[in-house]
Amino acid sequence: MKSKRKFYPVRPWWAIAAAxxxxxxxxxxxxxxxxxxxxxxxxxxxxxxxxxxxxxxxxLQLTDEGxxxxxxxxxxxxxxxFQKAISLYPxxxxxYYYLGRSRYLKKDYARSLTPLRQAELYLSGDSVWLARVYxxxxxxxxxxxxxxxxxxxxxxxxxxxxxxxxAREGLERIQSLTPPTE
Amino acid sequence: MQDxxxxxxxxxxxxxxxxxxxxxxxxxxxxLYLAALYVIITHRFEGQRWRLxxxxxxxxxxxxxxxxxxxxxxxxxxxxxxxxxxxxxPQHPGEYLxxxxxxxxxxxxxxxxxxxxxxxxxxxxxxxxxxAAIREWPAENRLALVELEPELIAAFYDQAWEERDLVRLDDxxxxxxxxxxxxxxxxxxxxxxxxPRSLLRAAWVNLREGAIVQGGSTLTQQLVxxxxxxxxxxxxxxxxxxxxxxxxxxxxxxxxxxxxxxxEIYFAQSGTMGVYGIGQASRFYFGKRPQEMTxxxxxxxxGMIKSPNIYSPFHNPKRAAARKAYLLDRMVKLNKIGLxxxxxxxxxxxxxxxxxxxxxxxxxxxxxxxxQLAEHYDPGVLTSEGFRIFTTLDTEQQRTAETxxxxxxxxxxxxxxxxxxxxxxxxxxxxxxAVQPQTGQIKAMVGGRNYAVSQFNRAVQARRQPGxxxxxxVYAAALSQAVTPEGSPYTAATRIEDSPVxxxxxxxxxxxxxxxxxxxGSVTLRTALENSLxxxxxxxxxxxxxxxxxxMAESMGIRSPLKNVPSLALGxxxxxPLEIAIAYGTIANGGIRVEPIAVKEVVSSAGHVLExxxxxxxxxxxxxxxxxxTTLLEGVVERGTGRGVVSRGFTRPVAGKTGTTSNDKDAxxxxxxxxxxxxxxxxxxxxxxxxxxxxxxxxxxxxAALPIWTDFMKQATAGQPVSRFAVPPGxxxxxxxxxxxxxxxxxxxxxxREAFIQGTEPQLRCGESDGLPKKIYRWFKQLIx
Numbered sequence: 031m032k033s034k035r036k037f038y039p040v041r042p043w044w045a046i047a048a049a050x051x052x053x054x055x056x057x058x059x060x061x062x063x064x065x066x067x068x069x070x071x072x073x074x075x076x077x078x079x080x081x082x083x084x085x086x087x088x089x090l091q092l093t094d095e096g097x098x099x100x101x102x103x104x105x106x107x108x109x110x111x112f113q114k115a116i117s118l119y120p121x122x123x124x125x126y127y128y129l130g131r132s133r134y135l136k137k138d139y140a141r142s143l144t145p146l147r148q149a150e151l152y153l154s155g156d157s158v159w160l161a162r163v164y165x166x167x168x169x170x171x172x173x174x175x176x177x178x179x180x181x182x183x184x185x186x187x188x189x190x191x192x193x194x195x196x197a198r199e200g201l202e203r204i205q206s207l208t209p210p211t212e
Numbered sequence: 213m214q215d216x217x218x219x220x221x222x223x224x225x226x227x228x229x230x231x232x233x234x235x236x237x238x239x240x241x242x243x244l245y246l247a248a249l250y251v252i253i254t255h256r257f258e259g260q261r262w263r264l265x266x267x268x269x270x271x272x273x274x275x276x277x278x279x280x281x282x283x284x285x286x287x288x289x290x291x292x293x294x295x296x297x298x299x300x301x302p303q304h305p306g307e308y309l310x311x312x313x314x315x316x317x318x319x320x321x322x323x324x325x326x327x328x329x330x331x332x333x334x335x336x337x338x339x340x341x342x343x344a345a346i347r348e349w350p351a352e353n354r355l356a357l358v359e360l361e362p363e364l365i366a367a368f369y370d371q372a373w374e375e376r377d378l379v380r381l382d383d384x385x386x387x388x389x390x391x392x393x394x395x396x397x398x399x400x401x402x403x404x405x406x407x408p409r410s411l412l413r414a415a416w417v418n419l420r421e422g423a424i425v426q427g428g429s430t431l432t433q434q435l436v437x438x439x440x441x442x443x444x445x446x447x448x449x450x451x452x453x454x455x456x457x458x459x460x461x462x463x464x465x466x467x468x469x470x471x472x473x474x475x476e477i478y479f480a481q482s483g484t485m486g487v488y489g490i491g492q493a494s495r496f497y498f499g500k501r502p503q504e505m506t507x508x509x510x511x512x513x514x515g516m517i518k519s520p521n522i523y524s525p526f527h528n529p530k531r532a533a534a535r536k537a538y539l540l541d542r543m544v545k546l547n548k549i550g551l552x553x554x555x556x557x558x559x560x561x562x563x564x565x566x567x568x569x570x571x572x573x574x575x576x577x578x579x580x581x582x583x584q585l586a587e588h589y590d591p592g593v594l595t596s597e598g599f600r601i602f603t604t605l606d607t608e609q610q611r612t613a614e615t616x617x618x619x620x621x622x623x624x625x626x627x628x629x630x631x632x633x634x635x636x637x638x639x640x641x642x643x644x645x646a647v648q649p650q651t652g653q654i655k656a657m658v659g660g661r662n663y664a665v666s667q668f669n670r671a672v673q674a675r676r677q678p679g680x681x682x683x684x685x686v687y688a689a690a691l692s693q694a695v696t697p698e699g700s701p702y703t704a705a706t707r708i709e710d711s712p713v714x715x716x717x718x719x720x721x722x723x724x725x726x727x728x729x730x731x732x733g734s735v736t737l738r739t740a741l742e743n744s745l746x747x748x749x750x751x752x753x754x755x756x757x758x759x760x761x762x763x764m765a766e767s768m769g770i771r772s773p774l775k776n777v778p779s780l781a782l783g784x785x786x787x788x789p790l791e792i793a794i795a796y797g798t799i800a801n802g803g804i805r806v807e808p809i810a811v812k813e814v815v816s817s818a819g820h821v822l823e824x825x826x827x828x829x830x831x832x833x834x835x836x837x838x839x840x841x842t843t844l845l846e847g848v849v850e851r852g853t854g855r856g857v858v859s860r861g862f863t864r865p866v867a868g869k870t871g872t873t874s875n876d877k878d879a880x881x882x883x884x885x886x887x888x889x890x891x892x893x894x895x896x897x898x899x900x901x902x903x904x905x906x907x908x909x910x911x912x913x914x915x916a917a918l919p920i921w922t923d924f925m926k927q928a929t930a931g932q933p934v935s936r937f938a939v940p941p942g943x944x945x946x947x948x949x950x951x952x953x954x955x956x957x958x959x960x961x962x963x964x965r966e967a968f969i970q971g972t973e974p975q976l977r978c979g980e981s982d983g984l985p986k987k988i989y990r991w992f993k994q995l996i997x
Contacts, residue, residue, distance in 0.1 A: 084278030088357035
């Protein structure tokens with residue numbers, strides 16, 4: 031049986047350009063989270079179960095601690111804390127998002143995508159955060175030299191939140207690399 | 213006369229010659245003997261002095277507002293973590309005050325893999341047994357959570373568990389050093405390793421008694437005896453001890469010797485664990501580090517060295533108090549303390565309540581941890597390097613699992629006499645595994661009925677037929693990869709035929725039967741799975757292809773080889789229980805398979821994280837497909853073969869499946885809430901080396917395994933928030949007529965609510981004709997979707 035997965039060939043011009051941009055610092059190379067992280071808000075509104083609220087808040091608190099570690103570049107420790115946050119409240123989308131981010135920052139691109147799928151699942155309805163998830167996916171696709179996928183993700187991110195800077199910058203980068211059509 | 217004189221002279225000359233030869237020879241031999249002792253001394257003293265066992269810890273527990281303290285067995289956890297109740301506000305780490313409306317707790321210091329946690333005091337406001345708020349105390353800052361340190365559950369050691377917390381002399385308070393020297397060797401800093409006067413006195417007493425009853429040992433000699441020699445009372449051992457003590461004293465400084473001594477001495481036995489050295493002893497007796505000890509505590513501890521059992525404050529408080537008083541008095545006489553210090557130390561309270569005995573805990577889980585680590589570490593390293601191994605085990609769930617399984621098996625034997633066996637190794641067996649689906653963390657694992665009788669861990673080492681537990685993989689393959697013979701995607705409402713079927717197999721024509729030998733004609737996928745219909749499932753597997761089923765089972769987590777035969781659909785291929793738990797976890801986790809994790813971190817004795825096992829996630833199903841399967845398995849518990857779960861009082865959102873093998877040898881139940889997955893298997897072992905097949909169980913999964921599962925889950929989830937299965941985007945609900953599989957309409961108002969992946973829901977209502985315009989509309993809609 032043939033695979034139905036799309037195949038994106040890596041053209042030499044793209045690989046060279048991406049490598050040049052990475053070395054010049056144009057693609058946000060791993061090194062720290064973006065400045066001005068938004069606050070983490072309770073995940074599902076309307077719960078009356080006080081124990082679930084407490085569980086969520088505790089999990090968000092851990093996620094915040096993990097963000098601090100991420101900010102300090104302590105990626106392994108941060109990943110452990112995000113996993114602890116997930117273990118405490120498995121529907122915490124932020125913990126999945128930052129777990130994916132910590133792996134991206136470690137250049138562990140292949141393993142950074144699946145946590146983002148979980149983040150997307152539990153974020154349904156929050157367009158700003160969904161845009162962040164898609165923007166990060168775009169960055170990962172860029173790092174994996176998948177420009178078409180990256181473009182799609184950035185566009186998707188901007189459709190959810192037109193103010194998402196990472197997606198906008200990413201899209202500009204991709205478009206600047208697109209070769210003139212014959 | 214001359215002859216005599218010549219004879220004597222000859223003799224002398226002969227003796228002189230012997231002496232001339234013997235003295236140097238003996239001198240050389242003695243020098244060699246000393247050299248050998250010297251090598252022994254320096255080799256051990258300068259190498260690794262102690263074989264430090266690796267310690268295995270459970271997971272930590274996070275406390276947060278809203279939690280029920282009895283649900284998480286907080287009082288028991290505190291006791292096991294050596295927290296002690298006090299009458300007033302806690303002043304020291306390890307103390308707590310439980311009042312009707314609050315629990316004030318002074319947390320222990322704890323060295324986590326990434327940071328040293330410095331204990332502080334917190335207050336948990338309680339409201340009807342729930343934590344209403346957590347605050348720093350007395351600062352009153354509100355906290356979102358507090359983490360209770362992990363519990364020590366086991367150690368990997370060579371022959372005996374000698375637990376030590378090594379200390380440097382600089383970290384030992386002077387009054388503790390003075391107390392030890394006052395107790396054991398007040399002239400330690402003056403003598404040269406031995407005290408000749410004491411030795412002579414001891415020799416005289418021994419001579420009088422005709423046996424060795426006194427040793428006259430200095431502290432250096434005691435160190436030599438414990439460190440290099442054995443406890444035998446022989447002359448040769450005593451001579452070795454004396455010479456080694458002299459050499460040790462010549463070679464090393466007094467402080468080096470004292471530090472080694474303080475880390476070497478034996479203080480207590482706590483279950484399987486021996487308490488050695490003042491670092492571990494100060495924790496054991498007072499819940500403190502040595503530098504935090506008071507003068508009174510130091511005197512008490514030093515007094516125990518002579519005979520730890522006789523002078524233990526836990527076993528003989530009066531004798532311990534008398535010994536402490538004697539030592540304090542001696543310290544005054546030696547001008548080490550003043551009278552004021554003496555009086556204050558004498559009035560200090562004695563420690564109360566012996567710490568929890570360190571007994572063998574979660575042995576199957578610990579074996580599994582050891583087996584996993586053995587892939588990366590030499591066994592000798594694990595028993596000597598003092599690693600700290602942080603695991604995922606939830607001690608409370610583990611305790612519940614052990615109790616519930618043991619009680620459940622006894623109950624089955626009582627209810628069904630054919631299950632009773634006299635021979636311990638032939639008795640009815642069972643396993644229980646609890647896993648968090650989102651992380652793969654193993655929270656509890658019981659691999660058999662009695663570890664003392666059989667160490668075979670059936671949870672990870674046995675291969676058993678899963679029976680109907682395998683069926684969801686058939687339905688997963690149908691819902692995710694296949695289309696019906698009519699070309700439309702399978703849904704929970706798709707109709708399949710439940711009628712007798714015969715298929716060609718390697719053993720000839722194979723004709724499976726339904727469990728009750730009743731066939732139901734055309735049924736929905738939901739009805740077929742909820743009622744575990746064999747014929748319908750076999751037809752479905754045959755329709756979509758067993759290769760697809762195998763591929764799906766493997767992608768969801770089954771690692772055991774699966775035979776490509778028609779009976780695969782009914783679970784005839786043997787699997788490892790943990791694999792099937794992980795595979796079901798894929799359904800519970802929105803279609804993402806996670807690798808099972810028992811070990812989270814391995815930390816060296818120096819505090820370096822050697823290994824960190826992270827969450828490994830692989831997509832196997834879409835969230836929508838996983839959700840459909842979840843709703844089907846919810847139906848099993850609501851209406852199908854698993855309905856005993858609800859009738860036994862487990863009312864949380866739950867999905868599950870029973871498993872009974874056609875050969876009557878295995879009974880399973882596997883169920884999950886959004887937060888916890890549990891698997892129970894009950895059956896008999898195969899004969900030794902597999903020469904005979906297991907005895908028949910003749911019970912279904914719902915009879916044998918489900919009650920144990922329900923008992924476990926009720927207790928394991930008590931006090932935890934109630935979670936619901938999250939509905940992913942792209943799912944729509946329709947009310948379906950169970951007979952026709954169409955949307956309920958005027959002609960068939962009764963229906964069941966069914967979930968569909970958007971675009972796969974039925975388009976027709978009961979009683980409506982499927983005219984050409986509708987067909988075109990449906991074709992077009994499917995094309996778009």
